[in-house]
Amino acid sequence: MSSLFAPALAGAALFAAAMLPVAPALAQDAAGGRQPPRISVVGEGEASVVPDMAVVTLSVLREAATAREALNANSTAMKEVLDALKAAGIAERDIQTSRLDIQPRYAQPARDKPQEPKIVGYAVSNEVTVRIRKLAEAGAIIDKVVGLGVNQGGGITFVKEDLKATLTEARKRAVADAMDKARTLAEAAGVKLGPILSIEENAAPPRPIAYAAPMRKAAADMAVPLASGENSYQTQVSVVFEIAR
DSSP: OOOHHHHHHHHHHHHHHEEETHHHHHHHHHHOSOOOOOEEEEEEEEEOOOOOOOEEEEEEEEEEEHHHHHHHHHHHHHHHHHHHHTTTTTTGGGEEEEEEOOOOOOOOOOOOOOOOOEEEEEEEEEEEEEHHHHHGGHHHHHHHHTTOOOOOEEEEEEEOOOOHHHHHHHHHHHHHHHHHHHHHHHHHTTTTTEEEEEEEOOOSSOEEEEEEEBOOOOSSTTOOOOOOEEEEEEEEEEEEEEEEE
């Protein structure tokens, strides 16, 4: 009897094996495992704001025959600069040493007499980063410290201290832009836009883009005219919509 049923059993086993790959696919379809059709867009938003603070980089450079002499001269000049900044109302928390550099100076050898480099002096540079919260006084402060010994630096950036409201507005505009793009794509494709499946903001933090503004003097005696202009902050969001069935 077993020999008679062997072919039948083998055929049944082959049939069952052939059906195995189909079963999970059917179960997946039944459980809704397939991702619904979707539309993915990137929305961009931008909001502008007038800066209320200046961040200035100032540096004192002094040279002397020895490193000690150069450092002493630099320290004397920088102390006067720091005292002037504090006298102008700059808080200690807004003044930070950002670089201190001591470098040897070498004699330039004659072209027809090659020789080993020889140290002939030293240069000491001390750099501070200053936050000036009263923009109306920024030009006068810069002019004052230059007169006291600042002879390098001068990098300046205008920023807004509290960006929460500005970035919130930029994000709202980015989402609105994404929704507008999605509606346009859905209409062009002849489909209906479904619910939002995901929203993701760009990982990179929004960076300011400066726009020029007319030069303005905040005070009549401001020796260094400055234009703070306006900063624009941009952000992006990726939004995925389901296509309604």
